Amino acid sequence: MTVFTDFPLHKSVLDAIQDMGFEEPSPIQAACIPKILEGGDLIGQAQTGTGKTAAFGIPLIERLTPANKIQAIVLTPTRELAIQVAGELRRISKYKRIRTLPIYGGQSISHQIRALKQGVQVVIGTPGRVLDHLRRKTLRLENVNMLVLDEADEMLDMGFIEDIETIISHLNAERQTLLFSATMPPEIKRLAQRYMNNPSTVAVSREEVTAPLIEQVYYKVFDRNKLDSLCRILDSEDVELGIIFCRTKRGVDELTEVLQARGYLADGLHGDLSQAQRDKVMKAFREGSIEFLIATDVAARGIDVSNVSHVINYDIPQDPESYVHRIGRTGRAGRKGIAMTLVTPREMRQMVVIQKQTKAAMLSRNVPTLEEVAERKQEQLREQLISLLDNDAMAEMYLKVAADLTATYPAEKVAAAALHLAFHSESGEDGEAESYNFGETGAAKGMVRFFLNVGRNANIKPQDLVREISESVGIPGKAVGRIDIFESFTFVEVPEEVAPFVYESLRQTRINGKRINLEPAKPRGRK
Ligand code: AMP
Numbered sequence: 001m002t003v004f005t006d007f008p009l010h011k012s013v014l015d016a017i018q019d020m021g022f023e024e025p026s027p028i029q030a031a032c033i034p035k036i037l038e039g040g041d042l043i044g045q046a047q048t049g050t051g052k053t054a055a056f057g058i059p060l061i062e063r064l065t066p067a068n069k070i071q072a073i074v075l076t077p078t079r080e081l082a083i084q085v086a087g088e089l090r091r092i093s094k095y096k097r098i099r100t101l102p103i104y105g106g107q108s109i110s111h112q113i114r115a116l117k118q119g120v121q122v123v124i125g126t127p128g129r130v131l132d133h134l135r136r137k138t139l140r141l142e143n144v145n146m147l148v149l150d151e152a153d154e155m156l157d158m159g160f161i162e163d164i165e166t167i168i169s170h171l172n173a174e175r176q177t178l179l180f181s182a183t184m185p186p187e188i189k190r191l192a193q194r195y196m197n198n199p200s201t202v203a204v205s206r207e208e209v210t211a212p213l214i215e216q217v218y219y220k221v222f223d224r225n226k227l228d229s230l231c232r233i234l235d236s237e238d239v240e241l242g243i244i245f246c247r248t249k250r251g252v253d254e255l256t257e258v259l260q261a262r263g264y265l266a267d268g269l270h271g272d273l274s275q276a277q278r279d280k281v282m283k284a285f286r287e288g289s290i291e292f293l294i295a296t297d298v299a300a301r302g303i304d305v306s307n308v309s310h311v312i313n314y315d316i317p318q319d320p321e322s323y324v325h326r327i328g329r330t331g332r333a334g335r336k337g338i339a340m341t342l343v344t345p346r347e348m349r350q351m352v353v354i355q356k357q358t359k360a361a362m363l364s365r366n367v368p369t370l371e372e373v374a375e376r377k378q379e380q381l382r383e384q385l386i387s388l389l390d391n392d393a394m395a396e397m398y399l400k401v402a403a404d405l406t407a408t409y410p411a412e413k414v415a416a417a418a419l420h421l422a423f424h425s426e427s428g429e430d431g432e433a434e435s436y437n438f439g440e441t442g443a444a445k446g447m448v449r450f451f452l453n454v455g456r457n458a459n460i461k462p463q464d465l466v467r468e469i470s471e472s473v474g475i476p477g478k479a480v481g482r483i484d485i486f487e488s489f490t491f492v493e494v495p496e497e498v499a500p501f502v503y504e505s506l507r508q509t510r511i512n513g514k515r516i517n518l519e520p521a522k523p524r525g526r527k
Contacts (some may be wrong), residue, residue, distance in 0.1 A: 002030040007025075010062060012096050013058060015094075016061075016091060021248030021252075022248055023248070023296050023299075024298055028055045029055045032202050033055060035200055036055075036056060036059035036060075039176055040197075041176060041200070042201075043196070043200070045182070045201070047182035049350030050318050054088060055180075056148050057085070060122065061098060064122060066096070068119040068121075069143040070141060071143055072144060072145070072147070073123050073125070073130070073148070073167075074122065074148040075126070075127055075147075075148070075149050075150065075164060076125070076126060077150075078104075078126065079104035082103070083102050083104075085124045099118070099119065099120040101115050103116075103124070103129050103139075104125060105126055105129045113138045127163035127167060128163060130167055141170045142172065144171050144172060144175060145172060145174065146176045147168070147175055147177045148179075149164065149178070149191075151180065152179050152180065153184075161187065177195060177197070205320075209321055209357060210324070211324050212331050213331070214327065214330060214338060214339055215339070216360050217338065217340050217362060217364070217365045218340070218341040218342070218343050218364055219343065219366070220345075220364065220473060220501050222500070222504070227258060230244075230312070232369075233368065235368075236368040238309070239292070239310050240307050241308045241309060242291065242312055243300060243312070244292055244312045244314050245295060245297065246314050247315040247318070249296055252295060252296055256268035264291065266290060266292035268294045269296075269299040269300065270295065270298070271296065278299075294314075297322055297326065300329060301325070305332075306335065310340065311327050313326060313342060315342075316344075316347045316351065320353065320358050324358060326339070341354075345505040348505055363474075442521055444482065446495060448495075449492070449521040450491070450499075451522075452492065452517070454514055455485050456486070462485065464511055466480045469492070469494060472501075473505060475498055479495055479498075480492065506518045
């Protein structure tokens with residue numbers, strides 16, 4: 001097993017990693033970090049969710065000096081990724097005097113120029129905007145000794161290759177170049193050949209792993225309401241014992257706190273706890289006095305509790321092996337088990353890799369609606385009531401109140417009032433306001449109509465669209481509604497309940513290698 005302290009890293013970087021709550025390097029990190037620290041060029045094949053950002057971010061931050069010059073540049077396809085990478089680099093450099101700056105289109109250029117003037121050591125930018133700064137001479141790259149091309153295949157798809165080549169022409173030949181990409185199309189290989197110096201290649205293992213034969217499902221969720229989604233899922237399931245996996249120690253602490261506050265019998269387990277604390281939590285879990293164990297991968301290793309009915313991947317695992325390890329905590333000793341994975345749109349690709357490598361038949365499920373949870377809760381309530389009535393162990397106080405009330409009101413009404421009280425105190429929380437309101441899109445009832453900025457000119461065919469939508473959001477192709485393809489644009493209708501997922505995962509994507517934009521349609525006549 002590799003730990004972060006095995007790498008020749010300064011204490012400032014190790015402390016920051018500790019604060020981020022990472023317990024151990026992910027496989028891509030274990031392979032990349034030492035190689036990058038040695039200084040050679042490297043090609044990393046990994047998608048979002050594998051920890052690829054820290055795989056280059058940790059050695060990058062380690063090698064920067066506080067000197068007031070830009071020493072590293074990271075190019076990303078989108079503004080969102082630039083911001084995300086900048087955030088991760090900032091966390092890694094928490095104890096170093098290093099300034100990071102994301103620069104992307106859409107943000108005021110004068111603001112960026114001012115920030116650049118204050119002195120930064122690493123710039124994370126989208127190619128177009130970086131080029132813009134180079135042309136204005138507001139960005140000086142002559143001291144850059146490290147270039148990272150992140151999500152290179154996406155940059156290729158977005159037509160950024162020429163821009164990237166122009167940017168490279170401004171860089172020192174004596175530099176370290178790192179290229180990360182989920183896929184390796186020939187153009188990316190060519191780019192690597194041209195601009196990299198004898199690069200080593202690191203890919204996360206493509207070996208097949210065998211997942212246990214237990215039921216496996218995934219839920220499409222959004223980061224924003226992941227917690228609510230989790231609670232609805234937990235509320236709609238018959239859980240005997242459940243293990244909920246988080247990526248980091250911090251994640252475990254945070255989730256434990258909120259689940260406890262919401263009244264779940266839950267406790268957390270991770271490497272920072274003392275042996276005594278860990279034993280206590282494990283004992284409570286074994287005895288069933290806590291129903292949910294929230295754990296990191298490291299902490300859950302070797303847990304052998306036979307009646308775990310649910311494994312829930314609150315955060316998607318970093319690789320297929322870890323997925324298999326996690327879900328193997330259930331379905332033990334011949335019992336039934338179910339593994340559930342929460343997937344955000346950006347993690348869909350990681351999900352596909354896991355499905356492929358484990359050959360698992362995973363079904364997509366929708367997060368239960370409030371109504372469904374409510375119905376389910378009523379059932380649970382009925383069962384609980386029956387068991388109470390059968391056991392005849394009611395507190396004197398409740399019996400007295402009931403007797404008093406039934407003297408005045410019909411018994412049935414008293415019982416219903418009590419139910420109302422119990423039911424509402426349990427699910428008293430309002431459903432979150434529906435944040436996706438596409439408005440009137442001119443679609444058939446129950447559907448949402450989307451507008452795509454490409455049509456026959458991009459050789460778009462209905463079957464391409466149907467495949468793309470059904471694969472990316474896990475719905476049957478026949479659920480996709482009406483499709484109208486015109487010369488330079490297309491309309492497609494999808495069921496309301498999956499519309500936000502279609503929107504989030506396809507609003508910026510590619511079909512037939514063509515970059516597309518997707519947005520809610522305006523009703524006919526108003527476009
Ligand atoms: P990425 O694949 O770079 O997009 O990372 C996905 C998520 O995993 C990010 O939230 C990272 O902060 C987190 N992460 C990266 N490395 C580790 C690690 N070694 N342990 C736990 N979480 C990590």
